[in-house]
Amino acid sequence: MKAHPSKHPHVTAILARAGLMGNGTSFFRDFDLERGSAVHQACEYLDHNDLDWSTVDPIILGRVRSYQIFKDEVRPRIFSIEEQVVNETYQYCGTLDRRVEINGRQGVLDLKGPSRAPWQAIQLAMYANCFDLPLARWTLHLGDTEYRLIEHVGRNDWNVARAAITIAAWRTANE
Numbered sequence: 001m002k003a004h005p006s007k008h009p010h011v012t013a014i015l016a017r018a019g020l021m022g023n024g025t026s027f028f029r030d031f032d033l034e035r036g037s038a039v040h041q042a043c044e045y046l047d048h049n050d051l052d053w054s055t056v057d058p059i060i061l062g063r064v065r066s067y068q069i070f071k072d073e074v075r076p077r078i079f080s081i082e083e084q085v086v087n088e089t090y091q092y093c094g095t096l097d098r099r100v101e102i103n104g105r106q107g108v109l110d111l112k113g114p115s116r117a118p119w120q121a122i123q124l125a126m127y128a129n130c131f132d133l134p135l136a137r138w139t140l141h142l143g144d145t146e147y148r149l150i151e152h153v154g155r156n157d158w159n160v161a162r163a164a165i166t167i168a169a170w171r172t173a174n175e
Helices: 011-017 030-047 058-074 119-128 157-174
Strands: 077-087 092-102 105-112 136-142 147-151
Touching (some): 011 092, 011 119, 011 157, 030 105, 092 119, 092 136, 119 136
Parallel strands (some): 105 136
Antiparallel strands (some): 077 092, 092 105
């Protein structure tokens, strides 16, 4: 993944610094991060109709197949893939997995492994607030045999996100 051109902190760094992701980014093991990157890359090739299935590592094959099933069943309209976003007002940036339309509603979609975590809703609230229009927020959890599409509708998620931005900035300035 390319470095984000913004000078602002990244969404996941803010969430980790504010303590919302467990023990910072060490919450993720190297294996999990590498597998996640490989899944993202394969799904991007799939979105561009350029995936050679024979090259997909067996370790990620199930998750990529789950993504294909999601696409076949839900039929999202994809506007952008790995879009770099910035919120100048709150001074943060990030890389949004997908900006999509599902069932006539525009929104942000983040690809995840099968495990859910409360901070994911906050992450998506931050991505959605980089745009000047109201957007739905979904995480797509990819397992080896199935997918689960979760819509995040918490009305307090953006308030928590703003608090995390404030806490992360305070910690950076005072530690």
